[in-house]
Amino acid sequence: MPMLTLSDFADKMNEIMPILMKEFAHMQPQEIYKGKVTLPQILVLQYLSTQDSVKMTDIANFMKVTTAAVTGIVDRLVKAGYVNRIFDQNDRRIIKIEINLKGQALMKKVAHERRRMVMRIFGKVTEKDRQDYLRVLMRIEKHIKKGVI
Numbered sequence: 001m002p003m004l005t006l007s008d009f010a011d012k013m014n015e016i017m018p019i020l021m022k023e024f025a026h027m028q029p030q031e032i033y034k035g036k037v038t039l040p041q042i043l044v045l046q047y048l049s050t051q052d053s054v055k056m057t058d059i060a061n062f063m064k065v066t067t068a069a070v071t072g073i074v075d076r077l078v079k080a081g082y083v084n085r086i087f088d089q090n091d092r093r094i095i096k097i098e099i100n101l102k103g104q105a106l107m108k109k110v111a112h113e114r115r116r117m118v119m120r121i122f123g124k125v126t127e128k129d130r131q132d133y134l135r136v137l138m139r140i141e142k143h144i145k146k147g148v149i
Contacts, residue, residue: 027117028110037080040073042110045082045099049107053086053098082106 004012037045040063047062048054060070074097077083082103088094099107122130143149 023121024117027120028113037082037106038073038076041077041082044070044073044077045103045107046110048083048097048099049104051098053096055094055096059097077103 043063044059047059051058056067056070056074059074060067063070063073074083074085078085082100083097084100086096086098088096122133125133140149
């Protein structure tokens, strides 16, 4: 492949990303693909699956949105039965959110389907290409975590 300028690379990525995103979305569990659970809700569930219980401000900080925005997401997750609100026994103003068994089951299903999807897609390229791709993604992740991007 010929060398690309950063601008040409961005144009090519702009062409490819919608195709990849559509395919990845189609391979998701039915709850996600049919729109029963949104991407922001999945991100919150994934975050909660790594925590015991958290305050709304913790979720807002993780998502980089306002607590008002998170309240709407959490309200829908509670209504769908994926998370529980836990009221502090000493101070009822403090409300924590935790993922419940139904939410955990959904996240296990999502992880399983993502793994299957990655294996199916990346099984079509060489091990070297997979290693190169992973190396680049890990470098990008490092920059994102540092707040450089």
